[in-house]
Amino acid sequence: MGLLKWGRTKSPWIIHFNTGGCNACDIEVVAALMPRYDIERFGIIIRGSPRHADVLVVTGPVTRQVKDRLVRIYEQVPEPKSVIAVGSCAISGAPFADCYNVYGGIDTVIPVDVYVPGCPPKPEAIINGIVKLIEKLKAG
Amino acid sequence: MSYPTIRIPFGPQHPFHIEPEYFMFEVDGERVVSVTPRIGYVHRGIEKAIEDRTFIQNLYLIERICGICSNAHTTCYTQAIEEILGVEIPPRARFIRTIIAELERIHNHYLWLGLAAHEIGFETLFMYTWRDREIVMDLLEMVSGNRVHYAMNTIGGVRRDITPEIVEKIRKGLDALEERMRYYKKIAMTEPTISKRTAGIGILKPKDAIALCAVGPTLRASGIKRDVRADDPYIAYDEIPFNVITYDGCDVISRLFVRCDEVFESVNIIRYAMDRLPEGKIRIKVPRRVPEGEAVSRVEAPRGELIHYAKTNGTTKPERYKVRSPTLGNIPSLCKMLVGGYIADIPIIIAGIDPCFSCTDRMAFVNVNNNKQWILSGEELRRYAIKWYQKE
């Protein structure tokens, strides 16, 4: 394992972005940071700027207004980057799939590496998603 | 002078189509001169989608308008539909709805306190409150089976019962929550970290609060005693005694105290409701077709007055459904509070009305003197604010 890969798998820094979701997934992402779940023990930190991040965590269906911003934020994340779609809306658009202002899941706009289902997924599930991603990074 | 439109969402947190606000500020040095809000980043077209779904399907969609006050939205929706149907739900269902609504308020106010502490750089308090918030999340999960979207309400009653064992567990949880909130209130009253950043900041005078139609804790912190639970009682609030909390400081710290005290009130309401939980059924069967009619339904969500308007046409789908969530009602007042303040106070003033925003937002600043423009993310602004106050 090279040094870079070692660094990335040991401490993935994440940026969280809501593309039009209902907030439920967002508070669960924040709850995962909190003392009970404490994802920092895995070396995971939430950053405020996409330029500092390795992993983009997206919640919510993609609305028309937010689509370009999502692409721009994705482009700002430095390579190599990964994307985690958290929640049913981010996967397929779920209850909002046929709304006029919604494109659907995140993967209609940007490539996704890990999907975390649930409405909203529990913090444990979100942590599990990140661990899955780390395994994926280790493997390839 | 024309300014470029704002490009990146500010505060994508509150879920209804109007909540993620984005603001453009004009500043003169450190002072904010004017504010232009642009909202709609999370506009999904829910109102149109509601017209396309049956009343039962809508229950799930309306729950997902907001992930934090999801129960307030479904309470409002079921109330409106029950009013048009002309059915009365069983007393036990009304009390269970009240208990869940108040648990939700406690969860929301704990969440808000943590976020406000985060905005002023008081990370310890942020972590503490969110740790204690897990107590109420566990209670909600135990009652409803889910941490966030409880799906407790249905047209004609509630979907799950509260058993005596659950009541005992809720009692234990409430004791802990009450004690912790007492401690946080003491901190807020004595700790200069909080008072220096929040006292006298974001002033909203009572006159402006009324003219700009503020709602909820924002309005009550300006000394105006207005609460839908007391003024226009719904579910079981007409049978439960409680106080409407007001403070007349008109600033952010008053909003903080209002929320602290509301938690105590909520705890008392839940205890009272659990002591007098009526026996009987928890729901009644209602017809799938709703007769022609209209209703205006109001609920005091944790953030303020929530109002739904429903119009039906005799089929299984609504003709028109309108939702107005509390944050939209508070945006005009928010703009008023921001003008004249310092840039460094923007994060806490915005947090003060409880729109809860996250970190990916951007704000554009236009300096009036040299017309220079720069863009800050919410996170950068927060850091800037903390540093600015440290310099003093």
Next chain:
Amino acid sequence: MTEETTEENEIVRKMKHLIGKNVLESEVPRPRRIFILVNEKAFGKAIRYLTKKMGFTHVSTITGVDVGKEIEVIYHLNRGGKIELSLKVRVTKDKPVLPTITDLIPGATLYEREVHDLLGVSFEGHPDLSPVILPEGWPPDVYPLRKEWTLKKVQKRIMKGGKQ
């Protein structure tokens, strides 16, 4: 007339006294709820009376409803947090214009803009009716909450070029 709704009926009576036949429909379905439909001509007078004289200083929201050839705009006004009065007025789809109420209640700014966005009713005298909810690049003639714009039609129109 039950005792509970005396105050509400009194308000309806006063409105009828003020604008007479221009009150087209009125209803008090339950305590603290009033629905009044007024003629477009008398709308300005009615709303000024309600806000200035009757104490309905809080506008909860403004709803637009498509009722066929006309659009019904409903002003949900509130007095002291208690009585919720829904003042309705209808405008034709060909020329949907109403006077603004932001001079009477400054808090109505965003609600008027919202109705303008979604149903295309314009408010005369409003300081800024730029889009507030719909995304940039939205076709200006598509008002999603009008009935002629069904979900499929809106999608077909705005998704030209298909999903990305």
